[in-house]
Amino acid sequence: MATRVAAAGASSAVLPDGRRVRCVSKRDVPFLYREIFQEKCYLKHGVDLRPGDTVFDVGANIGLFALFAAERCGSHGKVYAFEPLPETFDALRYNVETFCSGKQMGHVVCNHVGVSDGKQSDAKFTYYASAAGWSSMEPNEEEVREAMNTYLDNALVSSSSLEDTWLAKAGTALARYAPRWLYNAAKIAFINSMLRSRQTTSCRLVSVSEAIRMYEVQNVDLLKVDVERAELGVLMGVGQDDWPKIQQCALEVHDLGGERLQEVCALLQDVARFPRVEVEQDVDLRGTKLYNVYCCR
Secondary structure (H helix, E strand, C coil): CCCCCCCCCCEEEECCCCCEEEECCCCHHHHHHHHHHHCCCCCCCCCCCCCCCEEEEECCCCCHHHHHHHHHHCCCCEEEEECCCHHHHHHHHHHHHHHCCCCCCCEEEEECCEECCCCCCEEEEEEECCCHHHCECCCCHHHHHHHHHHHHHHHHHHCCCCCCCHHHHHHHHHHHHCCHHHHHHHHHHHHHHHHCCEEEEEEEEECHHHHHHHCCCCCECEEEECCCCCHHHHHHCCCCCCHHHECEEEEEEECHHHCHHHHHHHHHHHHCCCCCEEEECCHHHCCCCEEEEEEEC
8 A cells, every 4th residue: 555645635727628637746737638638649650549549658647648548549548547646646536527427528547656666566766746757766866957947948938838827927038138048047046946846656557467467468469668767677578478468658758868768669679569660759858867758560
């Protein structure tokens, strides 16, 4: 059983489609909605979802991709969502129970567990209440700082991927018109304020293959993975006999040490036997170690 983090109080945010969802860090929600529902960031390079599909959503966060997948897969589809952090899981479960009851929605099964390589039964997670998307069982605050610095530089100058909020407007004005020292100081203060919200919690772990056996799943049409530097462990938790059951993968990869991306791609090609693996980097993340990887049979 997971050790509960001290409750910070439930927050909510209204999506552009009018749904009010429960969340942990409110500023994450517009970004998540845009990349999942508008940009369809997990459905690229031939990866798609069809009615009746089965999805494994590893690193489900507050459940926006689970909602998206349930809509795409329809009433005969199934989504297995895995989220280890207590507050984030509570938001996931609430959003699924609230918005996945319609006849046209797929059935979503929420699992309060982390997913790894199957070598350990539980792990400690670092949780950021002010930036839930940074939470991880493999924390690396140096990489977070580097990635956020680069992302803010790219996004604030172009304003292309920022929401229309006072904070975004203030940041854009600083980036364009303020002295460089003031802009850099504001960036550091903003990032530090989110990192200071760190807490730790423990949670049970399963592997993908254990979940396949537990739910007697015959076919996984999409394995989506977004687990903040723990993605290689997730893939290593797929047994050789189970890879043929997995038809498509879409995952975020942190290229740690300049080797992780190559390791992930090699595993998908040589072990999982996907005929083609595609790598993409968002324009606002150029210069960071963050990449998206896609493959399908």
